[in-house]
Amino acid sequence: MNMKKPYVICHMMSTVDGRIISGNWGSQQLIDTYAGFFEKYHETFESQAWMCGRVTMERDFSGGIQPQLITPEQPIAREPFIGNKDAASFAVAIDAHGKLGWEKNETGGDHIIEVLTEQVSDEYLQYLQQKGISYIFAGRSDIDFKSAISQLSDLFPIQTLMLEGGGHVNGSMLNEGLIDELSLLLLPVADGTPRSPTTFEVSEYLTKKPATQLYLKEVKQLENDVIWLKYKFEHN
């Protein structure tokens, strides 16, 4: 039986050698130009949510602030918590160990959903509840991405999800066969930095499945020698 899940579009920008860390790409002006492309072409998709890994959230969105842990009066059940029932757009953080701190329960106007594992402390859950940040549990100690994705569509009004890095979260989603489409901004940069993450990184502790064949849907040449590639994961 097919599980219920949102349509997942992985939207990324990479160098010609697949690397994704913009800090290695030279001038700040060029980096800002590429970031502008990333946002502009993100907006061409109609989606209700975007999802990133803990590292990306910390570096690019949460400002790296530390959570203020709070001791609850009673143990907290490992059940989903909805922090804002009226939210219509969402930022989803893959945060297995409950490390992220947030100023408030939204980032850039999108309500935050933390995807946790059951090992996260009650103190962290109490912190999220007090902030009004939603959370779900997917897996005991490792993230079960299938469960996460299906809960996102069961508990929230999410039909289309933009998967936006980094490489490790993308790799886990790829390995589980959960991606429907790839939107790749191919930048005119040959990076070459050793051990720098690429668009899809399957962590060593996961059982790597065979490589995935993609089907070209669209190619566009943009300004600044950037190429926009769109691929489908299923032939139709």
Ligand SMILES: NC(=O)c1ccc[n+]([C@@H]2O[C@H](COP(=O)([O-])OP(=O)(O)OC[C@H]3O[C@@H](n4cnc5c(N)ncnc54)[C@H](OP(=O)(O)O)[C@@H]3O)[C@@H](O)[C@H]2O)c1
């Ligand atoms: N070029 C682009 O389009 C683009 C887009 C997004 C991000 N980025 C860049 O990518 C970099 C971060 O990439 P990254 O690959 O190092 O980190 P990431 O994918 O953002 O985050 C990885 C983290 O997610 C958590 N996680 C838990 N379970 C996981 C699982 N099964 N699979 C994968 N992750 C799991 C882990 O957090 P814990 O360590 O807490 O367990 C892991 O360290 C940043 O520098 C960011 O700026 C580039």
